[in-house]
Amino acid sequence: MTEHRSTDPERGCDERGDRRRRTGWPSRRAFLATGAAVSAASLVGCLGSGSTATSTPDAGGAATSGGDETTSAGGGSTAGASATAAGEPEPPWTTEQLAGYVDDGAEVTIYAGTGDSQQWYDLVDVINDEFGTTVEATVFASDGAAVSQRLLQERQAGEDKADVVSVASNLRDRIKQKGREEGTAYAKEWFEWGIDENFWFADALPDKRVLPFLVSGFNGGAGVVLPVSTEIFEEQGLDYPETYNDLFDDQYEGLEVAFSGYVSSGMIGWITRYHAGQTEIGEMEWIRSLMDRFEVVGVNSHSAGMREVGKGNAAMMLYNWPWAAAPFVKNEDLAVEGIFTDPAKRNATEGGLSINRNAPHPWVARYFVSAMLEKSVQRRILTDVTDQVPVRTDLDLSGIDVDPYTKRRLNANLFPIGFWESAEYSTLGQKAVDTGMFEP
Known part of the structure; x- marks a missing residue:
C-alpha cells in the first residue's frame, strides 16, 4: 500500500542555508488520525510534481544537466565547499549544505522492502526536526520482492517514481549473483553512483558499510539471532x-x-x-x-x-x-x-539505502540519505522511530532507555x-x- 503524507506548508523560515526550526507541522500519526486518504490518481499526480532537481549524476558519478553532456566533477572538494556556478552544492556534501538546497515542502518518495511505512514517516519527521526542513514523504513499503518488481515495472515503462530505495531484495540479490564485475555494471543501471565519495560520511563509517551505490543506514548490530x-x-x-x-x-x-x-x-x-x-x-x-x-x-x-x-x-x-x-x-x-551468539553475523550493508539513478527528486534523496547517517538522527531512531534501530555504534546513548x-x-x-x-x-x-x- 502506498501512502502520502501531507503537512501544512506555512511556517516561518530563515535564509536558505541556515538551520531552520520547524513550526506547526503535524506528525504522521496526527495526519492519520484525521482519516485522510489519497486516491491512486492524486498519488500519481503527486509523485510527478515538485522536483527540486536540476541535475542527476550519471552512472559514473558526475552530474549531467538538462539532458546535455555538460558535467560537473565530483572529486577534489572539501566538506562545506562553495556551490557550483549552477548553484548546486559540490561534493563531498554535508547535511547542512543539502538541507539548505532543498525547497520548502520538497517531496521524497521512498520504496522500502521493510514491510512497514510508519518507520519511514517517523524518520522524515526526525530529520525535519533536526535540520529545520519541511520534506514531505510518500512511502511504498512491502516485501523486498514486491519493491523490486515495482521498480522494474516503472523502469520498463519509463516512469521511475522512487527516489530512495531500501531493501529491494530481488534486485540486490541479482547484483550479487552476477559477481563483482558484471554486478557493478548492473548496479550502475539502477542506482546513482558515487555514494562512497560524494557524502561526508564516506570516511566516518566503518569499513564495508559504504559502496558506490549503497550505504548501510539502519538495522545495526547483530544480523542473526x-x-x-x-x-x-x-x-x-x-x-x-x-x-x-x-x-x-x-x-x-x-x-x-x-x-x-x-x-x-x-x-x-x-x-x-x-x-x-x-x-x-x-x-x-x-x-x-x-x-x-x-x-x-x-x-x-x-x-x-x-x-x-x-x-x-x-x-x-x-x-x-x-x-x-x-x-x-x-x-x-x-x-x-x-x-546473540559469539560472534554474530553482521552483513555490513544491512539496512541499505540507495538513490534511484532516475530519481525524480535526486537532491531531496541525497539530503535524506545524508541526514539519516547523522549521529543526532541515529540516536533518535531509538526513541522516535517505530520498530527500528540505528546502524551507528559510536553513539552516546546516555539518557536513553534501551530495552x-x-x-x-x-x-x-x-x-x-x-x-x-x-x-x-x-x-x-x-x-x-x-x-x-x-x-x-
Whole structure:
C-alpha cells in the first residue's frame, strides 16, 4: 500500500542555508488520525510534481544537466565547499549544505522492502526536526520482492517514481549473483553512483558499510539471532548456547526446531562456514551432523516460527533476523528469548539505502540519505522511530532507555560480511538447503 503524507506548508523560515526550526507541522500519526486518504490518481499526480532537481549524476558519478553532456566533477572538494556556478552544492556534501538546497515542502518518495511505512514517516519527521526542513514523504513499503518488481515495472515503462530505495531484495540479490564485475555494471543501471565519495560520511563509517551505490543506514548490530523457548529451556534445565557449536552438546539432543518453508541460504551458509571452520569437520558434514540431532517442525513463516517457540511448541529456531524477532521477544505473553551468539553475523550493508539513478527528486534523496547517517538522527531512531534501530555504534546513548534485547543486539560481538562476499555464503547455504535437511 502506498501512502502520502501531507503537512501544512506555512511556517516561518530563515535564509536558505541556515538551520531552520520547524513550526506547526503535524506528525504522521496526527495526519492519520484525521482519516485522510489519497486516491491512486492524486498519488500519481503527486509523485510527478515538485522536483527540486536540476541535475542527476550519471552512472559514473558526475552530474549531467538538462539532458546535455555538460558535467560537473565530483572529486577534489572539501566538506562545506562553495556551490557550483549552477548553484548546486559540490561534493563531498554535508547535511547542512543539502538541507539548505532543498525547497520548502520538497517531496521524497521512498520504496522500502521493510514491510512497514510508519518507520519511514517517523524518520522524515526526525530529520525535519533536526535540520529545520519541511520534506514531505510518500512511502511504498512491502516485501523486498514486491519493491523490486515495482521498480522494474516503472523502469520498463519509463516512469521511475522512487527516489530512495531500501531493501529491494530481488534486485540486490541479482547484483550479487552476477559477481563483482558484471554486478557493478548492473548496479550502475539502477542506482546513482558515487555514494562512497560524494557524502561526508564516506570516511566516518566503518569499513564495508559504504559502496558506490549503497550505504548501510539502519538495522545495526547483530544480523542473526537464535530464538529459544525460555519455558522449555527452564523446564528441561538447558543452558543457553553461546555459539552454534555448543548445540552439539548432548543436552540439546532431540529438541524440536522450527523452520519456515523459506530457508535463508545466506544465514545457513554463514552458520555452517564459520562454525565448521572452528572444528575439524567439513562444512556439509557439519551442518548435516547438527541437523541430525534435531526434530524439524515446519511453520509457514519466520514470524510463525517465533510464535511457536514463544508458545512452547518448539524449543528454538536455528536462526531469525533480529528485527523480525524483536516484537515477539518483547511480547510479554510469549516465552521466547533471542540469543546473540559469539560472534554474530553482521552483513555490513544491512539496512541499505540507495538513490534511484532516475530519481525524480535526486537532491531531496541525497539530503535524506545524508541526514539519516547523522549521529543526532541515529540516536533518535531509538526513541522516535517505530520498530527500528540505528546502524551507528559510536553513539552516546546516555539518557536513553534501551530495552535489554536491543542493547544486547547493538553490543554483540560481530563478524562483518561485505556485500560481495555474502554471495559465497549464500551459495554454500543453498547447497545445504537443496538436500532437504531443513524440511519436516
